[in-house]
Amino acid sequence: MKPPYKITGKILKLVASISEKIGEVNSAHLSKPPTELRKKNRIKTIHSSLEIEGNTLTIEQITAIVENKRVIGPKKDILEVKNAIAVYDYLDNLNPYNFDSFCEAHGILMKGLIESAGRLRTKSVGIVKGSEVTHIAPPSEMLKPLMNDLFEYLKNGDDLNLTKSCVFHYEMEFIHPFIDGNGRMGRLWQTLILKDSYPVFEYLPIETLIKERQEQYYESLGKSDNTGESTVFIEFMLEIILESLEELLSIQNVSLTNIDRLNLFKSLVKKDYFTRKEYLMSFREISSATASRDLKFAVENGLIEKIGDKNTARYRYK
Missing domain, CATH: 1.10.10 (Arc Repressor Mutant, subunit A)
Structure with missing residues (x-):
């Protein structure tokens, strides 16, 4: 079943602009950016995605971990970074349209952090902001059929992957299939879906822009919850994607080795x-x-x- 959302004029305009920018990226040989830029962007991606979840390590500390140097910091934060490095290094082995691959990625990402890494939750959960419960996730017995439906849409839906990646991100957040790690999985899997059609997205630090607009990110999730469809979130994420491409294209005098x-x-x-x-x-x-x-x-x-x-x-x- 197709998840509920509308294709608005704003969405069509953003998709057209993104498609134009992807053409410019390809013309500028930035579909696979220079090695040093790829490394910097990967570190920024990991830093921002984990910072959203409360990780305290700095970009310098994450760079040191990438370079196998010793870092002093909270053990949990260091393990989160090592796991994130491992899963991003493993991207080429993951199938964006396969549910088992999705669970495998969660297993890598949350290894040693929760007992149920890679497995669907068996408890009911709610999302709390301050003292207010903002979202009650579907009960655990509905998780498998809901995720199967979502992957069926991802594989066979008629819309562009640009749009489907946003829909998947929102719907996965709504379903909340795991006891922990759902936010970082939503951002990771959107990257993987986009990468399947446009290789440049493997190296774009979309998470950095999400972190800079974190309040809007959560607002768009909340508004989509309230309307019962992901339209507002799709518009927000397409804006982020466009901005990330524009940022890549703004880099002057990029010379390829x-x-x-x-x-x-x-x-x-x-x-x-x-x-x-x-x-x-x-x-x-x-x-x-x-x-x-x-x-x-x-x-x-x-x-x-x-x-x-x-x-x-x-x-x-x-």
Whole structure:
């Protein structure tokens, strides 16, 4: 069953703007941003998503953990960061349309933090803000059928993944399938759904913008609860997505290294054979000599194999 929401004029306008920005991102070779930028954005993502949930570690401390350095801080906070690093590193192995994969991700994210990591809750829960109960989640016996319906919509719904990712995020928060970790799972899974259609979203720190507008984030969830549909939340999240793309495009003088170019080209050609000319056509800003150096470096370092010589040379990623 399709979750309740309306496609408003605002949603259509935001989707059009986002699609335009994704085109600009692809043209600027930012669909897989430079390595250093990817690392910084991943750290910002982890920091913001966990800070929303009360984690006290700083960006500097999280960077140290990523670099396997010793950090002094609350054990729970350090474990939350290590788990988040593990699940984001595992993204390529997760299937956004598979419920078992969803539970597996929760198991990684909440390992050692709750006893029921990776398993649906068996108790009733309510969301409390201050002294007020703002949301009573569905009873535990309804969780499996509700989540099955949600994944069915995700797999077979007619709307764009841009919209479906927002709907999933809201509906999962509403269902509240786990005893803890629902917020971070909603944000993680929206990233995974978006990444399936648009690789750039793996490296966009959407959570940072959510953290900056945390009050609006919770307001939009509350308004959607009150109206019984996710329309307001979809509009809010599409605004966040658009802003994150605009922020990426605002970075001036982004220069790709040879490794960045080779990794980006690999995501385009996969295991197909290609020529130096085809490689050069994807990076019109570099010279033919630079393209040759890139490919020579890749061959010498075992990244690609070369068949033939000079004008007949063809390449393929290993």
